[in-house]
Amino acid sequence: MGLSVLIVDDYIGTALLLNKAFEMQEVKSEYCTSSSEALKLLDKNDYDYVILDILINGDPNNGIMLYDYIHNKFPSMKVVFITGCNRNSEQVLKAGQRAPVVFKRFVLKDFVKDVLYGRYYDESSVKEPEAAMA
DSSP: OOOOOEEEOHHHHHHHHHHHHHHHHTTTEEESHHHHHHHHHHHSSSSSSSEEEESSSTTTTTTHHHHHHHHOOOOTTTEEEEEOOOOHHHHHHHHHHOEEESSOOOOOOHHHHHHHTTTGGTSSSEEEESSOOO
């Protein structure tokens, strides 16, 4: 069986774009727009990666609390945070202590490949985008 990814972002546009980009790389991908949906999917499916928005439904702790749940219940699951927050915001700094953080101005095809090839686990945890999203 191939790789699988869960995308958690309250902005449906980002979730759909990422879902499609992973599927185009022949990666099984599912998405949801809330922490409660994510918990249900995590408990019934196995994922290799979770792409997780830091601010889910405007709550700065939602993404971080969900990460803590994932890390405790599924310690081998890899998580990459995504965010539109300021690089120096408290939420980004908190998240960056737990898992890699990527800013939402990324190029989709590069982001997907970087996740799958482990780039975000080889360097510092807070990543600036390579280029603006077209």
